[in-house]
Amino acid sequence: MGQKINPTGFRLAISRNWASRWYASNRDFAGMLAEDIKVREYLKGKLKNAAVSRVVIERPAKNARITIYSARPGVVIGKKGEDIEKLKKELAAKLGVPVAVNIEEVRKPEIDAKLIADSITQQLEKRIMFRRAMKRAMQNAMRLGAQGIKIMSSGRLNGIEIARCEWYREGRVPLHTLRADIDYGTSEAKTTYGIIGVKVWVYKGDTLGRNDAPVVAEPRAEEERRPRGPRRERPAGPPARAAVRRPGANAAPADGSDKPAEATPGLEPKPAVKRVRKDAAPASAAADGKGE
Incomplete structure (x- = not known):
């Protein structure tokens, strides 16, 4: 654990x-x-x-x-x-x-971990509710520029018989990031019920330490892609799908005769003349049309 x-x-x-x-x-x-x-x-x-x-x-x-x-x-x-x-x-x-x-x-004492812990312990010794003291300290820290804060109190909170631990967090507090500027402070409140310990973590943003170097931006994936070459140089793709015949189009007659079967209504193919461009017609046919 x-x-x-x-x-x-x-x-x-x-x-x-x-x-x-x-x-x-x-x-x-x-x-x-x-x-x-x-x-x-x-x-x-x-x-x-x-x-x-x-x-x-x-x-x-x-x-x-x-x-x-x-x-x-x-x-x-x-x-x-x-x-x-x-x-x-x-x-x-x-x-x-x-x-x-x-x-x-x-x-800025509101974002100093040690001063926050001392302030909370002073309030606990004056019998102020621990939740109110913790939440007020978190709000003040976030308002004055902290990027994250975590406060933990341990002991006989509110005088209960069994000691327990409660913590609240706002923002982000990265504990394993070495370049993160984490301010840490502790304090103890001596109450009539015993000692209550307070721990505070304050995240103030990333910092460049003595052994760190500025991060160089890496090229994005779009910049690394090579331009596409001609189609003949590209590797062959999957085989093309066969054309799907529509039912009723150019179907063979059921009796075996040479007469083509009638197309199904609504699915008959378009006439071939509509697919032929006008400028492709023979010159003699155009002349005959003008004579008529």
Whole structure:
């Protein structure tokens, strides 16, 4: 039975890039990876109301550069940049190296998978019906240019005893097409009945990845056909069908005499004179007619 793989990991090095971009030796790799996880958890709690889509961490030459993609950059920066300066100091203390923080604005949060999932989980925690939240998010995404969207919620939906899974899809979401730009995001809603997980797939159209080349249009079938040659060079076709005799036309008499039998009424052949063209008549006959 086929299962759904993570669309982002499936497209890494083709049309997607890593969220952590640095190199480390085997001795330092585990420690730096643990630091990245702690930084992401810290930013997730610190910037809970800033609509953070993703965090990119880079480590160039004993420094750290953190790029935060947010739909509300003003909340991250704070009044006169006070909040971001405080954030830099706290991140530098956690990483032990100088940290530069960049803020990038998300122009269309309605078609960002992570922000859609966070919005739905916030509504679920406020006891809003999950179907209403999912359908409203799908309508907003399709209205703002998404070519397809799929949302799935799992858990004790509406507080039922047995956990189940419900999903809705609008448009097309090609999961196996590597050139398809699929944005994937997850989130969790902590309700009184337990945790409800939300997954979102957003299809934004095809993209040319780093290893792709433009598609060359192939000639159509009409352009590939060769012109027809003369009839004598063409292969012989099926044998011609024999002429079908109509009943009653030139039939032999039943008594065996030389007199032709009478044609059946309505099926008698046309007179031969009607099939002869006038200009084919002999010249002498035409002269006799003029004399009369």
